[in-house]
Each structure stands twice: as C-alpha cells, then as structure tokens.
Amino acid sequence: MRWGPQRVAPDRWCFRLWAPGAESVSLLVEDRAPVAMPVVGDGWYAIEAPAGPGTRYRFALADGREVPDPASRAQSGGVHGWSVVTETARPAPMAWAGRPWEDTVIMEVHVGALGGFAGVEAELERLARIGVTAIELMPIAAFSGSRGWGYDGVLPFAPLEAYGTPGELVHLIDRAHALGLMVLLDVVYNHFGPDGNYLGLYAPRFFHSEIDTPWGGAVAVDEPAVADFFCENARMWIEHYGFDGLRLDAVHAIGNPGFLDTLAQRVRAALPPERHVHLVLENEANDAARLCAGLYDAQWNDDFHNTLHVLLTGERESYYADFAQETTERLARSLAEGFVYQGEPTRNGVGAPRGTPSAHLPPSAFVNFLQNHDQIGNRAFGERLTTLVAPEPLRAAMALLLLSPQIPLLFMGEESGSRTPFLFFTDFHDELAEAVREGRRREFSGFADFADEAARTAIPDPNAQATFIASQPRPGPDADAWEDFVRGLLSLRFEHVVPRLAGTVSLGARVVAAGAVEARWRLGDASILTIAINFGDGPASFVGAPGQPIFASGSPREPASITVWRQDP
Known part of the structure; x- marks a missing residue:
C-alpha cells in the first residue's frame, strides 16, 4: 500500500504524501523540528523517521499550512488536528471465513446513535437472537465534528474519534464474528465533505475541476494515485479490520464503471479463496452490468422501496411521483425482475431514461428494504413507517420483505417497532452550519406541506444537539410483539428460503x-x-x-x- 504510514522497522516508519501540486512538503512529528521530505517520483514525497504507535504527526506545505495525512489511520483533535501512527494490521489471520451471501439478513445501524463502537457491540447478542446475520455500519470515516450521518467524511482511513478507537472497532468485529454475525461497512468514494478536506491544496489532480458535482469537482478515479487511494482504503477495512464487505455509496456520482470493476477485482484478488467478502452498490443508474461479472454481489433496490412506500402511504410527491402510476404493476415487476426502471423514462414518461434490463439477475442480486437511513432521514421530520402506516399493512409488508428471496435489510429500531424519528443531523459551525440549515429547509420547498417559510422553519435544525438525541432509537410501545414477529419470520426464512436460495x-x-x-x-x-x-x-x-x-x-x-x-x- 502506498497511502499512509508504513512500518519499516520496530521503531521506524515511512511517511508518504502524494502532493503533485506542492512546492515542498515537510514532515512534522510532535515535539520535533520539521524535516523536509524528498520527492520520490510522480508527485510523491516520502521519508523514514523514528516513530511508533501513538506518534502524532502531520505535513507542512510551503506556505506554512499544516495538514493531516489524508490516509491517516487515526486522528487526535478532529479532522483539523494531528494524525496518529496506528497499527491496524491484525497480528494473525482471522479464523472466521464469513458467511455466504444467501445467508444475509442486514441490520443497518448508525454507530453514533447507538453509543459508539461499544454501544453497537452491546446490541449484537439481541440482534443475533432475532435472526439478523449481518450488521451494516453507516460510514465511520472521520468527518468534521462529533455527530453526523458520516457521508461528509474527509479522512476515509480514520475511524471517527467520537465512536471509539481502532482497537474498539476490531473488538466489535471480533465479537460479531463470535456470534455468527457478519459486519459490513458503508463507504463513500464519490466525494469528500465540506470541512476538513485539504487535498485540493496540494493535490489538485485528485479532482476533475471541469466536471461539476453537488460537492465540487468530481473525484479523479482515473488518476492512478487516486484509484490506489480508494482501493487501498477498501482493502484496509477488509484485510486489517476484518469487515465482511462494503456497501459503496452513490456510485452513480463516480461515473466511472471501469474504476468500480478495478476496485472489486483488486479487493477480491487480495483475499484467500475461502473468505466470504461481499460488495454491494448503491446506484441510481440501475446498472445491471455491474452485477453480472461476479464482482459485486448486489445493489440496494430503491425501486422496491419506492413502489411499496406509495402503496402503503399514498405519498406521491418528489421522487415518489415516478412510482405513482401503475403502482401495482411496478410492485409485480420489482418482485419478478428486480429493477422497476429498466431503461424507461422517469417523471411519468417525460424524464431521462433510467436503468438497464435486470430480469436475468437472481433475486439475491437485490437488497430490498422498507426503510433505511435515507428513506427515513430524508423526510423533513424523519418519521418511521410505524407513525405513517396502520399496523396490519405494515406487518404484511414486513412479511413480504423477510420471506421474499431478495436480500432483506432492516434499519435500527425497525425490529422493535420504534417510533422515534431518524433526522438529518450534522455538527457544523458558523457559516457552514447556517448554509446546511438553510439548504435543508430549501430542499423541501417543493412540497405542498412546506410551501411557506413558516412551515419550513419548523424543520429541525441539523446542527442542534437535540436533533441528534431525538434520532437515537428507542423501542416502540409494542417492542416485544414486534421482535417476536420479526424473529418468527426470520426463522421461517432460514427454514424455507435460505437453504434453497442459491x-x-x-x-x-x-x-x-x-x-x-x-x-x-x-x-x-x-x-x-x-x-x-x-x-x-x-x-x-x-x-x-x-x-x-x-x-x-x-x-x-x-x-x-x-x-x-x-x-x-
């Protein structure tokens, strides 16, 4: 691996930085004088220095600015603070080889809302008893502040300090494996967050400034050093920490299917053949080709969710408008073929075509869900289906989800009938906090319920700590009945469906x-x-x-x- 510090002797590490736009780079180790780093080719700077686990360091640019290592394995003092030399490699190979994809029943969780890595670990036994076989962590890479969804990370190799130490993350994964649970991780390779991303200062080639995205210039995954950055990140989580797979967020925003194939190939080539590792995509483009070559196991199927949501709630605004007509036919198509949109135009026939044919794919190529972080949290008040739908149809929908041959995903609290919201929350400050707050309110201006400004101001402030606290899941009033119901359905799934799913x-x-x-x-x-x-x-x-x-x-x-x-x- 080229990115991040590497041990070269018991008390000596090599520090590297790809900075093709920098005039010079110096290594700063805490309590030592800065040392100029030699250029070693193609924009790379590297130097060996005495160090050990716990050593704090960062890099100084020619103009005096000090920046963290973009491949820091841990941070001290947040994303603007010191990077920390951290030994992430496991001392010995894992005995755990994983579970087949057909076994998978996913519980998506937000680590912060459950109390950090230790809080998630405390939930594992209960989830295993219910019948869950995999937990999926929303992104844990370091972002600005101590609370947020994680999709605005800026240091992809460093677990967020507020969640716990790298050692605590390893302990969580080992405990999950001991209970027969897989652990999947949501990773974001399509953009960086708005606060703490210094790459543009010294590596402008990391981005295509001429290709505009909602987050600025597109990530230049066609640049070899950039491709290495993300491929090495994926390998680190799987090889060093022991994750059983990754869910790649919003890959349609990457716009480079060749990179996606390369990443999967490199990850799988680095693993022993007996190891079960699962790679899943979120892709609005409904690109079935990415699921045909044996590289990616499945894709999150928003089409299933959106169709069922219209049937259950009658909501038809925003993106639900694409599923408001012939909704029953769309549910039938999703159950039989996976994607609803397989090349048809959106927006009731007047929008751009979306998707490719998917009927040839196995049902296990689709991850279905009634709720997830997006579908709850992107609502103005973060309502769960327990507050929107009567119990009888909701239980029928849960049975459909858990007994169909597609791979089911639940969202934390769903198994216990939680009625607490899951809101959009961040931890920004000053002008950025105001921009996020106003952007959130502006996002709902096209909805009839939020047409006037007074209604929009009632939307919870993403930066308020109260918004985060309100999003911590609590069991519903009939939690025992819900857990028994879900446990019974999953027992039937593992008796009648899972052994025959392949x-x-x-x-x-x-x-x-x-x-x-x-x-x-x-x-x-x-x-x-x-x-x-x-x-x-x-x-x-x-x-x-x-x-x-x-x-x-x-x-x-x-x-x-x-x-x-x-x-x-």
Missing part, C-alpha cells in the same frame, strides 16, 4: 387487483415459493398454491393480508 429463478408475478400481487419463484432445490400480497382496499382472488401455507396473515383475499407457500418438487 440457484433461485423468478417464475414471474402478476397483478391480481389494485394493490394485490401474486409472485412465484423456483428455488434452488426446484421447490416453488409463492407469495400472495394484498395492499389494496378490496378483496383479491389469488390462485395460491396447493398444500398448507408456511405463513399467513389475514385472509388471502382480504386487504392487508399476505400468504406464503412453499411447494416441494
């Missing part, structure tokens, strides 16, 4: 009535899985399947009902 193919889905769909799949052992779901206002006549259903909630012909059959070959 090799599953869709047999199609049909619209039975408004809001009612019947879907069928041939599982890997040739048994047939049939699901009849009715979110409509009236009865529906399903064909069903012979024999006793493995799960039923309500009459299969009535609203807010679901029936699931598995028929042996």
Whole structure:
C-alpha cells in the first residue's frame, strides 16, 4: 500500500504524501523540528523517521499550512488536528471465513446513535437472537465534528474519534464474528465533505475541476494515485479490520464503471479463496452490468422501496411521483425482475431514461428494504413507517420483505417497532452550519406541506444537539410483539428460503387487483415459493398454491393480508 504510514522497522516508519501540486512538503512529528521530505517520483514525497504507535504527526506545505495525512489511520483533535501512527494490521489471520451471501439478513445501524463502537457491540447478542446475520455500519470515516450521518467524511482511513478507537472497532468485529454475525461497512468514494478536506491544496489532480458535482469537482478515479487511494482504503477495512464487505455509496456520482470493476477485482484478488467478502452498490443508474461479472454481489433496490412506500402511504410527491402510476404493476415487476426502471423514462414518461434490463439477475442480486437511513432521514421530520402506516399493512409488508428471496435489510429500531424519528443531523459551525440549515429547509420547498417559510422553519435544525438525541432509537410501545414477529419470520426464512436460495429463478408475478400481487419463484432445490400480497382496499382472488401455507396473515383475499407457500418438487 502506498497511502499512509508504513512500518519499516520496530521503531521506524515511512511517511508518504502524494502532493503533485506542492512546492515542498515537510514532515512534522510532535515535539520535533520539521524535516523536509524528498520527492520520490510522480508527485510523491516520502521519508523514514523514528516513530511508533501513538506518534502524532502531520505535513507542512510551503506556505506554512499544516495538514493531516489524508490516509491517516487515526486522528487526535478532529479532522483539523494531528494524525496518529496506528497499527491496524491484525497480528494473525482471522479464523472466521464469513458467511455466504444467501445467508444475509442486514441490520443497518448508525454507530453514533447507538453509543459508539461499544454501544453497537452491546446490541449484537439481541440482534443475533432475532435472526439478523449481518450488521451494516453507516460510514465511520472521520468527518468534521462529533455527530453526523458520516457521508461528509474527509479522512476515509480514520475511524471517527467520537465512536471509539481502532482497537474498539476490531473488538466489535471480533465479537460479531463470535456470534455468527457478519459486519459490513458503508463507504463513500464519490466525494469528500465540506470541512476538513485539504487535498485540493496540494493535490489538485485528485479532482476533475471541469466536471461539476453537488460537492465540487468530481473525484479523479482515473488518476492512478487516486484509484490506489480508494482501493487501498477498501482493502484496509477488509484485510486489517476484518469487515465482511462494503456497501459503496452513490456510485452513480463516480461515473466511472471501469474504476468500480478495478476496485472489486483488486479487493477480491487480495483475499484467500475461502473468505466470504461481499460488495454491494448503491446506484441510481440501475446498472445491471455491474452485477453480472461476479464482482459485486448486489445493489440496494430503491425501486422496491419506492413502489411499496406509495402503496402503503399514498405519498406521491418528489421522487415518489415516478412510482405513482401503475403502482401495482411496478410492485409485480420489482418482485419478478428486480429493477422497476429498466431503461424507461422517469417523471411519468417525460424524464431521462433510467436503468438497464435486470430480469436475468437472481433475486439475491437485490437488497430490498422498507426503510433505511435515507428513506427515513430524508423526510423533513424523519418519521418511521410505524407513525405513517396502520399496523396490519405494515406487518404484511414486513412479511413480504423477510420471506421474499431478495436480500432483506432492516434499519435500527425497525425490529422493535420504534417510533422515534431518524433526522438529518450534522455538527457544523458558523457559516457552514447556517448554509446546511438553510439548504435543508430549501430542499423541501417543493412540497405542498412546506410551501411557506413558516412551515419550513419548523424543520429541525441539523446542527442542534437535540436533533441528534431525538434520532437515537428507542423501542416502540409494542417492542416485544414486534421482535417476536420479526424473529418468527426470520426463522421461517432460514427454514424455507435460505437453504434453497442459491440457484433461485423468478417464475414471474402478476397483478391480481389494485394493490394485490401474486409472485412465484423456483428455488434452488426446484421447490416453488409463492407469495400472495394484498395492499389494496378490496378483496383479491389469488390462485395460491396447493398444500398448507408456511405463513399467513389475514385472509388471502382480504386487504392487508399476505400468504406464503412453499411447494416441494
């Protein structure tokens, strides 16, 4: 690895910085005089110096500005403070080899809202008892302040100080593995946050200034040193910390599928063949090609969520407008083929085409969810479905999520019927805090409920500590009933679906009535899985399947009902 400090002797480390735009670079080690770093080729500066774990250092530019190491493995004093020499490599290979992708039931969590790495670790036994097999951490890379969603990180190699130490993160992962749980990590490779990103000062080639994005110039992943930066970051989390996989945030904003393929190839080539490591994409482009070459396991399927959300809530504004017409047909297509949009124009036929054909992909190539951090937190008041939808249809939707052959994802608190919001929160100050606050309110100006300024000012301030505290999940009033319900569904999933998921193919889905769909799949052992779901206002006549259903909630012909059959070959 070229980025970040590397041990070269027991008490000596090599420090490197790619700074092709800098006139000079000096190494600053705390309590020592600065030392000029020689140029070693292609914009790289490097020097060996006495150091050990815990040594604090940073770099000085020709104009006197002092900057952290962009590949710092830990920080002291925040993203503007000192970088810390940290030994992240494991002393010995892990005995844990992971779990097959077909086993996966994901619980997405925000580390800060649960009390840091130690707080997440305290939840593991309970989640394992419910039937969760993987926890997914929202981004943990260092960002400005001590609270935030994590998608504005600026030091991708350094776990946020407020969450705990690198050693505590390793302990969390080891404890999860001991309980049979995988640990996945959300990583952001498409942009940096607005506070604490110094790369442009000394490495302007890190960005394409001529390609505009919402966060400034596009990240130049076609530059070899930049590609190395992110590939080495991915490898560090998996090889050194022991993560079982990564979810790559918003890769449509990278705009370079070749880089995505290279990253996956390099990660997988570095791992022993027996190790199960899973790579998942978030990609608004619905690019099925990225899921066909054996490099990426799956993609988050917003289409499934958006379609079901319209059926459950009746909401049709903003991006839900793309799912407001022929909604039942769209649910059927999502269950049968994955993506709803497979090249069709958005905005009811007048927008840009979106997506590529996906019917050839296995159901396990799609991560489905009823809620996640985006779909709750991007609401003005962060409401969960427990406050928007009646219990009966919500339970039917949960059964559909957990018994369908797609990979299910839950959001922290969903398993216990939490009614606490999950709001958008940050920890910025001064002008940046005001810009974020006003930007958040402006984001909802196109919604009818927030057409006037007075309504928009009621939206919680992202920078207020109270907003963060309100977002910490608490069990709902019927938490025990919800956990029993989810545990029972996951028990059925692992009895009837998971052992047969490899090799599953869709047999199609049909619209039975408004809001009612019947879907069928041939599982890997040739048994047939049939699901009849009715979110409509009236009865529906399903064909069903012979024999006793493995799960039923309500009459299969009535609203807010679901029936699931598995028929042996």
